[in-house]
Amino acid sequence: SQTIHQWPATLVQPVGSPLSLECTVEGTSNPNLYWYRQAAGRGLQLLFYSVGIGQISSEVPQNLSASRPQDRQFILSSKKLLLSDSGFYLCAWSEQGYNGYTFGSGTRLTVV
């Protein structure tokens, strides 16, 4: 069966520090991968999605970037964190063509 792993679960980082959040999927090939951010009371904001290795689409301009170095690995990064980057980050995957998503358990990022 397919599983999605996301880590770390919580992270406290100082302003200006770098960020790397990782998401991996097991039990499937060539999934669509997604990064969402959830700020308090603001629903789900799609940040990036990827339909294949090295293929990244950005939904909103921001201080973050994403990479997909392997088929089932999706990384969210920042060179210098801002206070406004605080939030709950969710990774999700779906099969190609089918758009029901399976979500990871999320990372709570607090920038101080």
Add this chain to the structure above:
Amino acid sequence: AQSVTQPDIHITVSEGASLELRCNYSYGATPYLFWYVQSPGQGLQLLLKYFSGDTLVQGIKGFEAEFKRSQSSFNLRKPSVHWSDAAEYFCAVGEYGNKLVFGAGTILRVKS
């Protein structure tokens, strides 16, 4: 463009009472429709989905939803709410092969 409206930000119901969470969508073709539930600090879990066929769909945890094309709605229902149902609920709409669009969410509180 697709859009999803969840008109109720917060809903409070008594334990044992019935529940209906509203969802309206804007979409040109027959949509793919989903309801997800999120417990605090957790990822999103799929409750149910509608692709085609019977417009009344059954999900996990005793939830059901009805697709009404004439009203562009996909409301979530449960006949008897349990305290463990307290969570945030998200409606989502999509097209085969494309990204999901999520509503802003409805926070359900259950009072004993």
